[in-house]
Amino acid sequence: MGRLAKRDAARIISFLEERLATHENPRELGDALKGHALGGYWRYRVGDYRIICDIQDQRLVVLVIEIGHRREVYR
Template identity: 50%
Template sequence: MERLPKVVHNRISNRILSLENNPRPKGAKKLSARDEYRLRVGNYRILYTVSDSESAVTIIAVGHRREVYR
C-alpha cells in the first residue's frame, strides 16, 4: 500500500479501520467461490475474511481491481 497515491491510501485505510465496527458493511460482496468478502474503493479492492467465532477480520489482499483476484 505504500506505493499508492496518498489519497487512495487514506481512503483504503479508513475502509479497513471501519471493518472493526462493521465487518459486513453495505457494499461488501461475498465472493461465491471463496469464504472471502470484497470491498470496492474506487479502482481498488480489499479482500478479507471474517471469523465470527474469534471476532476477527483478516485482510487477504489490497490491490488494483485488475490484479487483486490473481
C-alpha cells in the first residue's frame, strides 16, 4: 500500500480490520465480480478505491488480491 496516500491507506486498513474482519458474512458487504478475468472474486468499495478479494470459506480467509483506484483496478 506504499503508493496510496496515508489517509486512503488508513481508510482501507480500517475497513479491512473493523468491518470486514469482524463481519459474520463478508459477502454481505461486497459485490460478486463477473467476467473472464475476475469472475469468482469479490469487490469492496472504500471511497474511490476498490479492494478485490478471494473469499476462501474452507479456510475462513478473505485474501486481498488487488487494491487500486476504481479507474485502474479492473484493467
